[in-house]
Amino acid sequence: MKKVIIFLLVLSLSVGCACSITKASDAVKEYISKYNNEDEEILVELENVINNEDLNDTQKEKYKEVMLKQYKDLNYKIVSETYNKDEAIVSTKITVYDLYSIQQEAEEYKNSHKEEFIDEDGNYDKDKFLEYKLDRMKKNTKTIDYTIDFKVKKKDGTWKLENVSTEDLEKIHGIYNYNN
Numbered sequence: 001m002k003k004v005i006i007f008l009l010v011l012s013l014s015v016g017c018a019c020s021i022t023k024a025s026d027a028v029k030e031y032i033s034k035y036n037n038e039d040e041e042i043l044v045e046l047e048n049v050i051n052n053e054d055l056n057d058t059q060k061e062k063y064k065e066v067m068l069k070q071y072k073d074l075n076y077k078i079v080s081e082t083y084n085k086d087e088a089i090v091s092t093k094i095t096v097y098d099l100y101s102i103q104q105e106a107e108e109y110k111n112s113h114k115e116e117f118i119d120e121d122g123n124y125d126k127d128k129f130l131e132y133k134l135d136r137m138k139k140n141t142k143t144i145d146y147t148i149d150f151k152v153k154k155k156d157g158t159w160k161l162e163n164v165s166t167e168d169l170e171k172i173h174g175i176y177n178y179n180n
Helices: 002-020 024-036 040-051 057-073 099-112 126-139 166-173
Strands: 075-084 087-097 143-155 158-161
Touching: 024 040, 024 057, 024 075, 024 087, 024 143, 024 158, 040 057, 057 087, 057 126, 087 166, 099 126, 143 166
Parallel strands: none
Antiparallel strands: 075 087, 087 143, 143 158
């Protein structure tokens, strides 16, 4: 009986230790899975962004659909992990829908087809253009690859992602201006 208790104790300690020892890439995988799985935290942030946009209710719903598709279909591959004590850089290749190019193409189309975005009084109709652009974004299947170097720190024995830069968030959302 004593041997069984000692065996179970040793087994539980080794399993406990194995569970608490994570790789820096695990923090990145967890972060990206929040997007893929439409985690509540991500959905709240998305709602906040959408509510701050100058869109009507129909446009907000389309924009949300576009972004949820982006999140669900976001693919990634961990390329490398570089450690320096309790800090790490996790280089990750992501594949997302290229919404930046769609937005640029929509702007070019608007500039060359101004008559399509005019209301009955002859004025520019922002809503007509937004509908056009959102429809193009929704139908888009063109993807783009980006590399993101996520900064990860070990705190209290667990690897945690540092703040993600605005540039990297733009890459995740597919709106990063890669022409600059």
